[in-house]
Amino acid sequence: MKNQTSNIVAARTKRRRNSAITDTFQLLILGGGLIWLVLRGAAEMNYVWQWHRVPQYIYKVIDGELIFGPLIDGLLVTLEIGAYSIVLGLVIGLITAFLRLSDSYSGKLLATVYLELVRNTPLLIQLFVFYFVLGPIFEIDRFWVAVLCISFFEGSFASEIIRGGILS
Known part of the structure; x- marks a missing residue:
């Protein structure tokens, strides 16, 4: 009986470990695919993003004072x-x-x-x-x-x- 219980626990632990590995692999695939789609879309748009203009709308430092x-x-x-x-x-x-x-x-x-x-x-x-x-x-x-x-x-x-x- 004790041996059977330990076998069940070992099987569950192995399933959880395999599930965690599978989940991590799926997350990496989906994340990589999403990053690829974003980068591919940005390259296809042929648009130069002008992020250097954004900080002026967030804050300015004038005479050492943060505005x-x-x-x-x-x-x-x-x-x-x-x-x-x-x-x-x-x-x-x-x-x-x-x-x-x-x-x-x-x-x-x-x-x-x-x-x-x-x-x-x-x-x-x-x-x-x-x-x-x-x-x-x-x-x-x-x-x-x-x-x-x-x-x-x-x-x-x-x-x-x-x-x-x-x-x-």
């Missing part, structure tokens, strides 16, 4: 929009989850309409509606239009996660 370029400024604004959207999306998600769980018919209806409307509409369409329609009507700054739109989108998914957690 961020437009790409870093855009990254910081994106992170700021994301941070505000996470907090506001969580608040919207909590409110919507509690409305869905409430005994109020109008609360449930309001939350359900919001969820179905937001979850069944692509985010890009929502961004267009918020930016080109709601922003000008209510005179909301572009930054806050982005925060509100992403918050409503995140809030719809967060509410279902919260509601599911409460019901479990």
Whole structure:
């Protein structure tokens, strides 16, 4: 019995080792193929990439002072929009989850309409509606239009996660 168990363990170990070798070989083949495709595509395009121009859009050093370029400024604004959207999306998600769980018919209806409307509409369409329609009507700054739109989108998914957690 003990000998049979050790044979089974040895066979499994050998299979795992062979599987790891096979996986590594497949990864190398796929990675090499991908690198070959990229290099071949770049050679066929006959385009000279001008990467030396990119750093000026990331940063500049003027009189020993580091000044961020437009790409870093855009990254910081994106992170700021994301941070505000996470907090506001969580608040919207909590409110919507509690409305869905409430005994109020109008609360449930309001939350359900919001969820179905937001979850069944692509985010890009929502961004267009918020930016080109709601922003000008209510005179909301572009930054806050982005925060509100992403918050409503995140809030719809967060509410279902919260509601599911409460019901479990």
